[in-house]
Amino acid sequence: MKTPLVVLLAVGLTLTTTQISTASNVVNSKNASNINKPAKMKKYQWATELCENEAYYDASKISVQNIEDGFEIFKRLTQVNLPNYAPYTPKEMRQLNSQSIGKLETDYLQLSTQVERLTTIPKQSNFDMSFFKKKLQQDITNEYQLNRLGLMAYLDIGQALKAAPKVCQEYLIPLNQSPEKLQAAWMSYTLEHIRQQEKIGNTGYSKNAMNRYRSEKAEDAVSYAKLGLVGYAWNNCLNSHYSKQELNPEQVNKAQQVFEKIVFKNTIKSKCEMP
Template sequence: MRIWISSLLLLAVISCKKEAETSKNTTSKDSVSMTETQTDSLKSAKNKQTFNFTTELCDNKGQYDASKYSREEIEDTYKLWFQYSSILLNKPSVFKPETLQEVRRDKDKILAKLDKDFAEKKKDLENLKVVNDPYWQNIKAQKIQELAMEYEFDKTEIMAFSDPSVLLNSKFSKNCENFVRALNSDEDVMIDEWRKLRVQMSKKNGSPEKIMDEFESNLHAQNKNEYAIIDLITFGWENCANNNIKRVENDEKMTKAFNSLFIKIDSQCDEP
């Protein structure tokens, strides 16, 4: 009888011990699982960073994965996409004889300023650390090439105000030969092409009479040749030759490529 009671007590002790060990192991596994979940959650929250940026009509707040892109890459890609969508170099606009005379007089200073502006903007583009994928790297390379062509174009135009013969062998003069020929011919040919240009301009203007009245007034001015040169270069050759610059098209594809860098974008927009 004593042996039977002792056996029951021993079995009870062993059973309690196993239950305690099982409970301990379960608690330990649950604790590890909860810790891993919390760590993953914290890691995920840390990887989600915010970048604020503006577009034409909107203030935007984009959330991106910091494990994929650095803030510098996001910021510089934004600059390439939006801020450098149009790159203009520092050059004078010539619409009046007074400005034409200044450009001729200060040509060397203007060209030196253009050289400096080009070098600075080229360096800015080259130093952009855009997202490291083929699309954005290619856009960056194309932008640098576009800037170089813009620089060469502007330089050619500035020199042409003093010496129109520089346009004869310019690669930008393709399909603009009529303006180049007129600028390098006698007065009669130049005036005739000038008149044709003004007629074309009047057809595209809301006040065609004003365009032709200006022409007639300038045609009888003492410095009519200067007016002719200004129009034939600024409104003739420049507008025509500008089409020969290969520009990066900031289109819907580029917009989608930029937006795809973000997990989500919240925007507040004004009415167009």
């Protein structure tokens, strides 16, 4: 006896409903699995002076670019970032011109643009990477100002004096005075530097410094007096002034350790050579 058509249709409908219910359960199961799935961790490798390092980071929160840019920021916070076009010989001093300042400005603008593009990891309750990026930007600006003032002291003493910290102006003033006062200022600075070296135990410095002073004075007294007062005394004073605004290496190192802890948690493994 044949099964009525209406029964077949009913059975078919029942099967279809069951299939839909089963499929829905599978989808819900997958969604639950995704919700409970741990964050996607990716490996990152990098080298330091003596070590090869590897660790894992949460790729859903932090990018490789964030990590690389963070390391670059910390590296640049402990190094010189701009070329210095200051002269070291009378010949180099005579070759200085406004193009030297132009090259320095170009270097500064290019580096500033590069640093501005560096990315940072998301801000934490106890750590803000953008602070260190801003600190680096300020350091680079200070370095540019220092190098620019160093060049201006040779090219336009008046402008350099206007822009310089008052505490450093004493080393430039003799350049606008008589040759005798210029030589006296150079000699005074030479003796001051000798005393500073002797205070830190460099007892053999005095003889070498005086021999160099006499040799340079005999060769080109005016040029070497300018190099001594501007290239060393003036520059050292500016360095001391601007370095007060910088983070010291220990502060940078501690900040980098916090950065690595946030990014890599406790996953860092290192293989190091003995120094």
